[in-house]
Amino acid sequence: MTDTVPDNYRPEQVEAKWRARWAERGTNQPDLDHAARPFYNLMMFPYPSAEGLHVGNMFAFTGSDVYGRFKRLQGYDVFEPIGYDAFGIHSENYAIKVGLHPAELIPRNIANFRRQLERVGGMFDWRHSLSTTDPSYYKWTQWIFLQLLKAGKAYKKKAAVNWCPFDKTVLANEQVEGGLCERCKTPVEQRFLEQWFFRITDYCDRLLANLDTLDWSDTTRTAQRNWLGRSEGAEITFEVAAAPAAQPPNRPIAGITVFTTRPDTLFGATFMVLAPEHPLVGRLTTPAQAAAVGAYIEAAASKDLVSRKVGDRDKTGVPLGAMAINPVTGHEIPIWIADYVLMEYGTGAIMAVPAHDERDFAFALKYGLEIVRVLAPERVDPASVPGNSAMVAAETDTAGYVLVNSGKFDGRPAEEAKRLITAELAERGQGKPVVQFRLHDWCISRQRYWGPPIPVIYCDSCGPVPVPEKDLPVILPPIEDFRPDDSGISPLARHEEWYYVPCPTCGQRGRRETDVSDTFLDSAWYYLRYPSSEFDDRPFDPARTKKWCPVTTYIGGNEHAVLHLLYSRFLAMVLKDLGHIDFEEPFTRFRAHGLIVKDGSKMSKSRGNVVIPDEYIAQWGADTFRMYLMFLGPLQDGGDFREAGINGPRRFLDRVWLMVTEAEEGGELQKSLVVRWHATKKKAAEDIDGLRYNTAIAALMELVNAMKEAGSRDRAIIADLIVMLAPFAPHFAEECWERLGHTTSVFDARWPAWDEELVVADELEVPVQIGGKTRARIQLLRGSDEATAVAVAKADPTVQKFLEGKTIRKIIYVPDRLLNLVIG
């Protein structure tokens, strides 16, 4: 393909030359201790798959790199590190599939990733690369666990996991397909294991409130808000009507507390539902119901977590036999259990208001339970609404609805009634206003091999003992049988030579924790490690961290808009509270890049439409490939990869190269070209800053077109053009820069300044509309007043034709923009 390029420009050689020179000169290595204007440009680090980076990854990395290079040209000391998120279930599953040990596979993949990342011309500071699988990294991941443990932010409790009874192993949610184990197709069950949790729920209010202060896109902030899921409501306590036989008389049940966002509908609560796991279930079950209840609980427990939550919505349930008392109506209502009520949310119990909740409505219809309507549109006469009405569907709106069948609250708007009823219950000691979050504590335990061992030792005398910091890292042992097998325990739990260690406190035989931690913990703090990656004795150096953190601009995928960003924010808050860092929001500015699609669908291995960039880069060169990707569409939208379009950027670079070789000291420049030149400097800068790379490139193309049209090879314009091109085509720009006679890197140059006065031409073409339709165009001096504009317009023959015999009723004049003559 080199024969299609001007024969003195060979991308392959030129790019190799500049890669070598950048490495030699340390061009991409800012002085981390003395930088005057630090700018931390971060890209989400990749998981090093065996396939290598695909075109979608390249799009994202290049997008981030363009931004970093642009900031550098603006005079910032840009730190742009890259690393590998190499622990976790993806890597482990792939290793299992191809029959290799992950410890063997991962370094190979990393080497390939690094080759690709260097080849595409990223401005990465390789001195500060890292992999989460490196003991010098996960030592500090374990250290962070210990800090949380010491601070009481880590705790252990029993929680459900997916369990395959055939493979006898724990499955991640993504390994469960339709309730079946993806490998052996056996129905998956729930098992309850002791697992480690982080108290992220202690930070709900801060995680929510801070969102308003962040320069993040609205979609990401909305996603975080939804995930946090704040809702205001009330807890209401229902008394139990009569002691059922199962309830020991010496331990009366004080009451059952429910959470509701709709206290206004309390009069319509005709039954109550508990989660099958609710602790009071046993004591509320009458002997007559015991068998049915027991069977139901067992059935619910054997459902896997995925289908329990997202599977069939068919409501099922069983009455316990006991009755509760509605605190406002005094009526006895039956207590049921049903698996549509989740133990993890609220109190694990609900008051069911079938008339005004879809789920309760469906449940009531199925089991013939009473439906009492307590809200009606405000126009309806409350007296006319029957107490027990046949409804077609639940009415769940509050706006425009008032209470009916609700005693003294009849006629009150629903929103007002929420407050009134809650207040009345509070007075009686039967309720209180409560704010609930959907977010749960973060379970970090994984019953897997490929992760950092959780640094805890269990001792019969001392209980769980943290591994002393001096003993970190707890090295992940290189065992061969890392695969899940039918022994039914975590891989590390098969190795007593590893897990039996003396208790750090008493010296007796202790047993290591054999679970590893979640990959999200690895990635929740990596940005802190990059600037300090060379220090062995501290996770992040205080001075370095102060200089470089928080991250100035973070770019990454939307798939991490919720969990990764939330966990990172949480951890920063904890580290700040513990005095380790002095900020609590790790990413000042975050933008999500779009996805590259191929033939209209998302690139994925399963669709078989993954495009590997290597061959394109080999054929066209990295610069052309980068330009092509960035020209596809706005970074935040992504684009459709079609090989055909790659011609455009290549031809463009060829033309620019030709111009560089023909550059000459300019004589007189056409005024229109000068305007285009200055306008381009401004527009390209603004567009790049807004990540609108596609229009920035278009502006550069327009400048080149204008030069061709004017027959100009002006050296000054060409030099500016090369600087503006440098973020997109870094090797090319360096070569041109050198050709223009410079001996230093183009990235030591500055983005060209523009003269605001020269950005707009002195003489403008202004459209003249007659009655809102464009009829003519007139030439006006910039800043002409209305009278002048009208006079010039009236002199125009076409305008005259349209005005003939008409009177001008109104004149709308937007200076330099448009003149509209409204005729009668």
Add this chain to the structure above:
RNA sequence: GCGACCGUGGCGGAAUUGGUAUACGCGCCAGACUUAGGAUCUGGUCCCGCAAGGGGUGUCGGUUCGAGUCCGACCGGUCGCACCA
């Protein structure tokens, strides 16, 4: 179901945020240079019309001097979340 976003040429996409719709590029058509061209260069390229002119941004309606942009309804699509009380 809930939430967010989006519908512009043959295609990817522009449109100064209410002010010349289709910038830039791909593709296509014609021509030039060529033994040759999947290279390069020049010109053309929303639709109807010889022209004057008319129509046109998913559909229908509205606000406005003026709407791709704002409002309402509908049609179509993408992405999240999904029994959260």
